Amino acid sequence: MTKTRQFDVLVVGAGQAGCAAAQDLAMAGLEVGLLERAPARVTKPCAGGITIKAAQRYRFSLDPVIRQTSHCLEISLGGKRARCLESPAPVALLTHRPELDLFCRQQAQAAGAELIGIRSPGAVHQGREAVTVVAGEQRFSAPWLIAADGANSRIRRLVHGGGQHAGAFAIEGLVAAERIDAMPRMRMDFGCVSDGYGWLFPKADHVNVGLYIAHHRHHVATRQALARYARQALGVDDIQCVQGYPLGTWGNARAMVTGRVLYAGDAAGFTEPLLGEGIYGAVISGQAAARAVIAGSADSYCEAMMAWRHELSRVHGLTRLFYGVLPVSYGALKHVIGAPLVRGVSRGLTLGQTVRYWRRRMAGWPGDGQF
Numbered sequence: 001m002t003k004t005r006q007f008d009v010l011v012v013g014a015g016q017a018g019c020a021a022a023q024d025l026a027m028a029g030l031e032v033g034l035l036e037r038a039p040a041r042v043t044k045p046c047a048g049g050i051t052i053k054a055a056q057r058y059r060f061s062l063d064p065v066i067r068q069t070s071h072c073l074e075i076s077l078g079g080k081r082a083r084c085l086e087s088p089a090p091v092a093l094l095t096h097r098p099e100l101d102l103f104c105r106q107q108a109q110a111a112g113a114e115l116i117g118i119r120s121p122g123a124v125h126q127g128r129e130a131v132t133v134v135a136g137e138q139r140f141s142a143p144w145l146i147a148a149d150g151a152n153s154r155i156r157r158l159v160h161g162g163g164q165h166a167g168a169f170a171i172e173g174l175v176a177a178e179r180i181d182a183m184p185r186m187r188m189d190f191g192c193v194s195d196g197y198g199w200l201f202p203k204a205d206h207v208n209v210g211l212y213i214a215h216h217r218h219h220v221a222t223r224q225a226l227a228r229y230a231r232q233a234l235g236v237d238d239i240q241c242v243q244g245y246p247l248g249t250w251g252n253a254r255a256m257v258t259g260r261v262l263y264a265g266d267a268a269g270f271t272e273p274l275l276g277e278g279i280y281g282a283v284i285s286g287q288a289a290a291r292a293v294i295a296g297s298a299d300s301y302c303e304a305m306m307a308w309r310h311e312l313s314r315v316h317g318l319t320r321l322f323y324g325v326l327p328v329s330y331g332a333l334k335h336v337i338g339a340p341l342v343r344g345v346s347r348g349l350t351l352g353q354t355v356r357y358w359r360r361r362m363a364g365w366p367g368d369g370q371f
Contacts, residue, residue, distance in 0.1 A: 004132065004139040007033040007114075009293050011146045012133065012155050014115060016279050017265025018148035019104035020286030021293075023059060026112035028294050033140050034105075034113045035133065037120060046097035046278075047172060047201050047208050049186070053348040054280035055093055057287065065103045067203045068094040070186040073342055077330045078191045079232055085338045089346040092186060094201055096208075116140075124158040124261070131260050144293045145261045148286060151248035153267035160258045167269060168247040168276050171221040172210030173230075173239035180234050183207065188275075189233065190330050193221060195323045197275075198229040209239065212276045214319050216246060249273040251281070252312035256305060257298045262289045270308065274319045274351060284308060311352045318355065 011022045014036035022034045048067075055062055069090045076082040085091075109115055119136040124145070126132075131145040133155075147155035151167055177183060184207060187200040196213035209230050211221040221244065227237040251269030256262065264270070270281030285305060292301035322329045333341070337358055344354030 002137050002139050004141050005033065007031050007140065007142040009033070009144045009146065010035060010131065010133060010140055010142045011113070011148060012036075012121065013147065013149035013153075013265070013267065014105050014108075015101060015148060015150070015265065015282065016104060017267070017270075017282035017286035017289075018146070019101070019108045020057075020283045021146050021148065021264060021290040022108040022113040022286075023104075023111045024287050024290035025293060026108065027059075028290070030294070032108075032113040033142065034108060034115045035118045035135070035140065036115065038117060047170075047199055047210055048095045048097045048100065048203065049201055049277070050093040050095060050100075050279055051277060051348075052090060052092070052346055053350060054277075054283055056348050057280070057283045060107050062093060062095070062100075062103075065095050065099045066093050067096060070094060072185055074185045074187040075330075075334065075338060076187070076189045077327050077334075079189055081330070081334060083334050083338065084185065085342040087342050087346040091342055091346050094186065094203055096203055121154050121158060124155060126159060126259050126261065143260065146264055146286070146289045146293065147261055147267045148264045148282075148289075149267055151246040151266040151269070151271075153263065155261065156258075156263055156267055159261050160255060167216060167249040168212065168214050168271065168273060169216035169221055169244065170210055170212045170247060170276055171223070171226050171242065171244040172208060173226060173242035174206045175209055175230060175234055175236060175239055177205050177207070179236050179238050180207065184234070187233070189229070190333075191326050192229055192232070193225060196221070198233065200233055207234065209234065214249075214273055214276070214323055247271045247276050247278060249276075249312070249316075251305075252309045252316065256309075257302060260298070262292060262298060262301050264289045268305075270305075270312070272312065272315055272351060274315050274322060277351075280350075281308065311350055314352050318352075 008030040072086040074084045123134040132141040183202045184200045189198040192198040201208040231237045248266035248269035264285040265282035271278035288304040
């Protein structure tokens, strides 16, 4: 019989949510099993832009993996009516996601978490005092399990049941710097795909180019659509490392705990739906799940994430409005709300906080004089 390895807590998924949880748990002195399929080759696809609010949540400096710092965001409507929204403070830190994930795994391991390569989990058995994960011939058990294994979470389907949730979708790839005439600014082209936008994120030796669609149920981004966008935006369609992936944007409406299993990051649906920014939700939920495990209370996790779930609910309404009335909403973004939005993001505010601040100022509230 295969021996079952015992831990104080299991974390499945070594992305941003899983590593954030594993590091905090290990720093608290718990024995952490960080389970990941093929950890040496894991390359979670992602545009790699880190907002200031997300960067402020890490327990360590991201300087070693920052490729570029952007002080502006260029926006357009299908490549036309462009405007560059600038800020004295950084708007985003641009990283290459494989480098970022490797760096975060190293921080979790340095804190004491044990990174273990596994096959896809085949079963999860949950008792009154422990959870056991079966992956091929491997078995792992702990009083708590944090599932941070993405929008199509295998753990969630095994434990909670049901199929895949319809969230957002993105497809991206890399264009080598030598293939283009000049490096672009950080850029979002709204309306170049239905219900979404295209992006260009410069990363020193390459440009990350991609398409985001807010409602995957209704629209599909394809390799052909990505190639067309790259030709329009960069003049070339020689795209390497093309990957498509779902994003969990349903965290305001789905269960985030099943017994002794806590869902974090995309597995909990904590990606913001308007622009598809998921790193912030991943980091804060991973850290909140760790605090709940340390406290021995799943209820405290739900309480800690209540504000973010409320934020997601508000932004869902904003998302439907924004993409539903393009190009009118783009005009408002370009001429009215874009500049304060970028300033709010550079201050570390969430999208919802920025919009609410702007509305109050427009209504005559004097504010704090700084924004």
